Amino acid sequence: MAKDNSGNSSRKKRSAPASVCANPLYPCAMAGAASALAGISDMGVVIHGSSGCYYYADMAVPDTLHSTFIVQDEVIFGSAERLTEIVESVSKLYNRIAVINTCVPSVMGEDIKEILADYDTICVDAPGFIGYFDEGWRLAAKELAESIKFENSKNEDSNTRSTIEISATRARIADSAIGAKSADSVNVDGVCSLDPFYKGNLNEAGRLLNLCGLKTAAVFCHDTYESIAHPSPYSVSVNPDYNCADIINMRAFEHDRKSRSSDSLLGLENVLKTFEKLSEKLSETDVDISRIESECEETDEILAKAGDRYLRRYDPPRVAVYSTYAYTGFTCEMLTEYLDAEILHAAARNTPPNLSSSSPGSDENPYNITDICDLHMIKETLSATDFDLIIGSSFEHAAFPDSAFVAMTFPIRHRKMIYDRPLAGIQGALYLMDEVLEALENGAKNSN
Numbered sequence: 001m002a003k004d005n006s007g008n009s010s011r012k013k014r015s016a017p018a019s020v021c022a023n024p025l026y027p028c029a030m031a032g033a034a035s036a037l038a039g040i041s042d043m044g045v046v047i048h049g050s051s052g053c054y055y056y057a058d059m060a061v062p063d064t065l066h067s068t069f070i071v072q073d074e075v076i077f078g079s080a081e082r083l084t085e086i087v088e089s090v091s092k093l094y095n096r097i098a099v100i101n102t103c104v105p106s107v108m109g110e111d112i113k114e115i116l117a118d119y120d121t122i123c124v125d126a127p128g129f130i131g132y133f134d135e136g137w138r139l140a141a142k143e144l145a146e147s148i149k150f151e152n153s154k155n156e157d158s159n160t161r162s163t164i165e166i167s168a169t170r171a172r173i174a175d176s177a178i179g180a181k182s183a184d185s186v187n188v189d190g191v192c193s194l195d196p197f198y199k200g201n202l203n204e205a206g207r208l209l210n211l212c213g214l215k216t217a218a219v220f221c222h223d224t225y226e227s228i229a230h231p232s233p234y235s236v237s238v239n240p241d242y243n244c245a246d247i248i249n250m251r252a253f254e255h256d257r258k259s260r261s262s263d264s265l266l267g268l269e270n271v272l273k274t275f276e277k278l279s280e281k282l283s284e285t286d287v288d289i290s291r292i293e294s295e296c297e298e299t300d301e302i303l304a305k306a307g308d309r310y311l312r313r314y315d316p317p318r319v320a321v322y323s324t325y326a327y328t329g330f331t332c333e334m335l336t337e338y339l340d341a342e343i344l345h346a347a348a349r350n351t352p353p354n355l356s357s358s359s360p361g362s363d364e365n366p367y368n369i370t371d372i373c374d375l376h377m378i379k380e381t382l383s384a385t386d387f388d389l390i391i392g393s394s395f396e397h398a399a400f401p402d403s404a405f406v407a408m409t410f411p412i413r414h415r416k417m418i419y420d421r422p423l424a425g426i427q428g429a430l431y432l433m434d435e436v437l438e439a440l441e442n443g444a445k446n447s448n
């Protein structure tokens with residue numbers, strides 16, 4: 001049995017903490033909102049809070065952030081003056097500003113929208129006590145979509161008088177956007193800067209689109225505001241947990257029935273299905289997916305051969321997987337398909353769709369992935385289990401440093417991540433199996 005590094009194997013069972021703020025396994029909602037908006041290159045993001053909130057978000061989000069750095073004076077006498085001063089100075093650097101409210105000013109109850117009424121800002125009330133990272137990400141995506149809708153209706157109002165004219169202008173706005181990025185361009189969705197694989201995923205999605213003669217349209221959420229405000233109606237997703245295209249397309253172009261959720265590029269089967277669907281949707285563009293089909297076939301053979309070679313020498317591995325829901329499900333699927341792996345424990349940092357109140361009745365979740373954001377629960381489960389491999393973050397690695405390990409989940413601190421590795425697409429499937437086989441065959445001594 002693997003040894004818990006903390007020496008707490010006899011620790012009395014603790015229940016999950018009642019407050020999300022007390023648990024550091026995954027960042028809070030404020031960091032999620034910051035991650036969603038800071039990737040928009042012409043938008044300045046201001047964290048309205050203390051230096052602690054700012055440095056926490058700055059550690060997690062690779063893009064530039066600004067902050068009001070409020071101290072006790074603002075907490076006691078009000079933060080309006082400080083907030084206005086910072087927004088005024090940051091406005092000189094960016095076309096648009098987003099302000100993210102944190103725990104203390106949120107509890108103070110100041111109306112930041114009212115304070116900033118004279119500025120064109122997106123305000124997101126995302127204090128950490130409302131939930132984890134994904135909660136803030138979704139709120140920010142909603143506010144972003146509202147701002148795009150507002151911009152488009154401003155254009156309509158200045159150009160139209162009657163209802164018929166309004167409809168015609170809406171159609172023109174949508175059609176011009178579709179025309180600009182149109183027939184041969186597709187959005188890349190699910191690009192989240194907290195994800196250690198986001199850049200590699202983006203490169204791989206662009207490569208796959210190029211393989212069948214398509215171009216990249218808007219990248220959600222790592223693009224300019226203008227580009228995101230004028231997306232293509234078609235999208236592919238590198239990480240469905242962080243999709244925004246549906247909410248932005250639906251709000252930006254309400255009448256456009258072509259806008260749909262993005263299809264996943266995680267795993268070979270999904271890559272094939274997604275490109276088959278795209279070629280149907282883009283039937284007028286004559287999309288040739290034959291190179292994707294042949295690359296998927298070749299890759300499937302490579303992975304099957306590598307799995308067989310491993311299984312000739314070893315028993316199927318017993319694996320524990322800890323990541324966000326889509327990555328956890330994708331990993332379980334890959335390892336059961338190519339290595340007959342036994343999934344001993346699989347948990348997501350975010351809420352699986354079948355456990356989420358926003359997706360009632362969803363029966364997806366074939367690997368019974370639960371939502372656990374408490375390292376003590378993970379340690380207790382693993383300490384009582386005979387496993388061969390852990391896939392997770394530096395937290396799991398620190399708890400079981402002698403075990404075979406593959407790094408997949410934020411934060412990854414115990415190894416370098418300079419090179420842009422993908423998890424999505426065909427290269428992503430190869431990368432995952434490469435890492436898993438390396439960790440299993442060379443055991444704990446070389447685990448990464």
Ligand code: SF4
Binds near residue numbers: 052102103127129
């Ligand atoms: S927003 Fe709240 S939970 Fe998040 S870092 Fe600031 S104080 Fe902590």
